[in-house]
Amino acid sequence: MNRIPEEVITAVLSHTNIVDVVSKHVHLTKQGKYMRGLCPFHSEKTPSFTVTPEKQIFHCYGCGKGGGVFKFVMEIEGVSFPEAVRMLAEDAGIPVTWELRPRERDEHAEEKQQLYSAHEIASRWFHHVLMSTEQGRPALEYLRSRGFSDKLISTFQIGYAPQMWDALTTFLQKREFALPLMEKGGLVAFHEERNQYYDRFRDRIMFPLHDEQGRIVGFAGRAIGDIQPKYLNTSETPIFHKSRLLYQFHEAKSTIRKNNQIVLFEGYVDLIKAWEAGVHNGVASMGTALTEEHVKLIRRYASRVVICYDGDDAGIEAAYKSLSLLERAGLAVNVVMLPDRMDPDEYITKYGGERFRHEVMHGAVSAVRFKLLYLKRSFSLHSEDGKLRYIRAALRIIAALRSPVEREYYLKDLAEEYNFSLDTLKQELYALLRSSQKLPPIGDNIGKPWNNGMNNRREEVTRPALRPAYYNAERNLLAAMLQDAEIAQLVQERLGDAFNVEAHAALAAYIYRYYTEYDTLEMPSFLVTLQDDELERLATSLSMEDAAAVMNERALEDHISQIKKAPMQQAIEYKKEQLQRAERSGDVATAVQIAEEIITLEKKLKDMQL
């Protein structure tokens, strides 16, 4: 499982106290056997973030984050598991001698270091040329005319690459940077015929691009004159990966985490203007559509995303694509709709930052609303036929919603807008739902595999009260299993993997396996075996429940039987709904048939020997 030897992990765990580690970031106060503080992962006024020294775990009742000490470091520092182990090992004075995987081993560390310094030094030089030289003056005038204050220019370290062939080349050469390496890093280019290196960026306004850690790894160069291309960015280099880089992420990440929200822009100028308008949780993808890697990065910091792209057709298309990608990753998305095909920069310039923040940002529409608006564009709504086709397509979007309340909300809208009766639309919707859901929904299993990391965890955090009985039964069993090897064995024999919630079944499997090696379950080392965010949160929140200790034989039996009966009970519920619908529509034959099926199912349920 790990490339890091188990002894090392054990040693790090035994030399590390989670209270000390968390205390570097959170002010904790003691409350009984817990320590409490304000959660560093979401914004709150009353502390719901707890650390349990006895179990060496953290858990937030507000946002649901939780885990062991490695997870805490991974989340707060934004690093990988091996990196978190390394950091804690260093703190504990444990020598870091283990071999990393080839992928993680960095043969070119020295080269990269050179490239980082070259970029840093080049950036300072570009900035100097812009602010304090005659050559930079036109660029500076241009920026000022576009609404860039000097303060903004210095905050974003904007610079200017002069209209010369060898200015930066000479500058780097004097500082003994190897030019072939500088070419690899995208700062200079090589002219084959003349056999010499020359500046890659000429007569361009330069925006330094930072990686997550705040190191400059590339530049975006915008032409002032007529040179082509108008936008020239660093291409892939050993330190610059555009599919991973989000402009300004290093500065925005603390605000992103606090607000649990990130704002996505298409261009760096939009971002800078919005930043001045007070939107400090914004980032921009650099010259590329949003990628899976971007989304992964975003997910580590926030669960809500606002897309703020251009208001023209290309912007709307791009927003639609990004939206699908983000939603598939389980993120909650809103979309800003800018009027008159404007881009954010234009809007702010015309109406001011205040209005941008209040009207535009706060007026961002829900993902469904955006999809409906997007859909509308592709139908000609003047004809009756086009209208009908639009409504069918819209119903499909609405049918995909999980919440009946939400479905009703959008249905009403649709009915009003197109002067349809709500009942007619509802019937259409039911027909759609029937054809798309041949099986009754059981627990969390439908379309939500736990292990793709795409679960919508907010539901779990905010709506525990709506959970069916078997759900709590499963949680109670698991909580008890974490504390008691005998209970775990009993459940394994009686229930095995028959948990209705897939994440529960997965966690149970890990528990069974753990007990094959150890007699008692120690949370810190158990959590390390999980290597999965979702499961680690689940295990942590379960181990916070004291009720687990009072699991007697009777309760155990009740829980198991509840869990086993659940699928059939749900099937019956579903049939009953179908029956009602059939009766309402006067379809007697179907109603009779369904009623018979219900009786059969109920008999079966009764006969289940549990």
Ligand SMILES: [Zn+2]
């Ligand atoms: Zn929290």
